[in-house]
Amino acid sequence: MTTASSRLRRRGALLFGGLGSIVGFLAFVEFTSGVLQGYYTPLLTDLARHLGVNDADVNWLEGSQLMLSALVVPALSKLGDQVGHRMVLIWSTMVTLAASIALVIAPEFWIFLVAWALQGFYVVWLPLEIALIYVRASARTEDQQDQEDPDDREDRDPAHGAPGPAAVTRRAAALLVGALEVGAIAGALAAGALVDTMDVQAVLAVPAIVVGLCLVAIILGVEETPGASPANFRMRDFDLSGLGWVTLALLLIMGALFVVRGTGLAPDRPGLWLSVLMLGAGAAALWRFVAVERAHPDPLIDVRMFTDPALWPVFATAGLFGVSVLGAQAPLSTFARTDPAVYGYGLGTTGFQTSLIIGIYLIAMVAGALLLPTVSRWASPRLALLFATLAVAAGFALFLPFHETIGQVITNMVVVGLGSGALVASLPAAAAAAAPREQTGVATGLTNSVKTLGGAVASCVFGLALATTAFAGAPEAASAELIEGGTAGSFSGYLTVWIVCSLTALASAVLLLFVPKRAFA
Missing domain, CATH: 1.20.1250.20 (MFS general substrate transporter like domains)
Structure with a gap:
């Protein structure tokens, strides 16, 4: 032992x-x-x-x-x-x-x-x-090198070094x-x-x-990290102005979507015009944030990287990918739990059955990440990512005709998971390779932030789509009384989610054609 x-x-x-x-x-x-x-x-x-x-x-x-x-x-x-x-x-x-x-x-x-x-x-x-x-x-x-005898360092076998x-x-x-x-x-x-x-x-x-x-x-x-010195930290050196403006912008944009959720899109309702004003104010705050970041010596987010011709396709791809990998999680779960005997669609799964579907999806993501190097060697890194985005697009497109049984949904999720796993593993590396050497860490972090923002906006939009009362495509067996008093999302909303996720994945495939070759080295 x-x-x-x-x-x-x-x-x-x-x-x-x-x-x-x-x-x-x-x-x-x-x-x-x-x-x-x-x-x-x-x-x-x-x-x-x-x-x-x-x-x-x-x-x-x-x-x-x-x-x-x-x-x-x-x-x-x-x-x-x-x-x-x-x-x-x-x-x-x-x-x-x-x-x-x-x-x-x-x-x-x-x-x-x-x-x-x-x-x-x-x-x-x-x-x-x-x-x-x-x-x-x-x-x-560095400590080991300082304590080491220079002669020993020269004679040491590199294969057995630390x-x-x-x-x-x-x-x-x-x-x-x-x-x-x-x-x-x-x-x-x-x-x-x-x-x-x-x-x-x-x-x-x-x-x-x-x-x-x-x-x-x-x-x-x-x-703690060696050399950390909290006592020397000065709050005035932190980019609080940039943080404040981007926070205000995101709150206004999300608040506008929340107002629309509560009041609807009818032109005769004041909520529509309030949401338009909030969106305009959010855009203005975002514009001010960009100006502040350009002028700051140590900005919270280096916005100049978004205009780099080698990086913007990677960031745009990450944002579009966030729509499906993050924004579609909740709709997929609630669709599985919706009772088809009541609403005419859904799977009516128990909590454990739903967790099994999610577990299989996660395993498919791991498999996709592990298969990426093999596919990259067999084809090329760019083609491997194109296959991944097309797999995500195909998987969500399969939901349109095939969504009535657990087997159909699992098949769709496996296809989506294989593509999503490859993209999760490869996009940060592509951003790091496309960025200047001194900005690789920043580029990788921004890829994650853009992906998260894409998922956040998609979650809000999908919430609006699922809240619609038009159950387009739902079987007539679902009575109007049950639908009006029910709590499930609309069937037309789920169709919208699957279509948007498929189209954004296709758009990601197009954008990957503009990523420079050095990002796939």
Whole structure:
């Protein structure tokens, strides 16, 4: 036993340059992140009933969290560089824990909505962890070189030397992403099994417990970034002006969509014109944000990168991809839970059956990511990504004629998952390769932020589509009385979701033709 554990410790030291213990604790953090990402999706219909809202309204949960995530990642990532990655990791985990507890006791939908949005602070965990590992690995390498005799360094066999910071970070990132996927699958399966046997509030308490354990793991097992000096941090050096303008812009845009959801699109209703004014004000705030960022010496977001001819196709592709990979999660879950005996469409699945569908989809995403290198060697990196986007487009198009059985939906989801997994794995790398060498990290972060924004806007728009009362295409067996008093999203809304996701994937395929060759090196 002792020999085996010693062997594992030596292997961890070799793989992670002496950072095996920290990487192990951070892997549990990412497992928790995966649980949060997978746990709630099978529960969305149950949450809608618990909160007394329609299925269409759960899209606002996804939209609000994604919108906040787009703000949190660049702001807290930059703050981590300035005050210490461990400190910001603890802060963000405390906010996530408080929000997870609030979800259990929230008495109203709007309180639940705010708590759900704040729970999205967990999205910054992975960028902070990667930065922390890289900085610690670099510091350890420098210390070893300083203590090493120059003659020994020249005679040492490079094959048996300690791995460099980049190698350590790549290996650690692979382990962290693997832990995240395992957590997502475990979370989805656990939620589906529990919701069929327990009260919704009791089911909601499970993520709060897991996040609490995660906070303990960070405090006890993760050391601060070497050289971090919170005492030297000056708030006036932080781009608060840029953060304020982009926050105002996103709040106005999302608020406009929320007003339309409440009042409808009829020209004779004041809500339509209020939403138009809010959209105009949001566009003006966004314009001001761009001007502020251009003038700031250390901007929150380097907006100049969006005009780079080598990068804008990658960012646009990421935004369009976010529509399907993030915006369509809630509609797919609620469609599966809709009872066909009542509404004439849907699958009528239990919570556990829904979680199995989601688990198979996640496994397909992992398979797509793993198959990407093989397909790239067989064809070319550009063709591999084109195949991936076309798979996403085909998978959602298949929903239009084939959506009546669990087998049909699983087949569609597997096709979508294979393409989505490849895109998730490759788009950040394409952005890093297309960007100037000194801006690779920024480009990768912006790819994630743009993808999140695309998902946020899509979630809000899909919520509007599902809230429509025209059940176009629904079988006549669904009586008008049941439909008017029901809580399911409209069938025409689900058709809209599938069509939009398919078309945006096709548009992504076209944009990939404009990405420069060096991005696929």
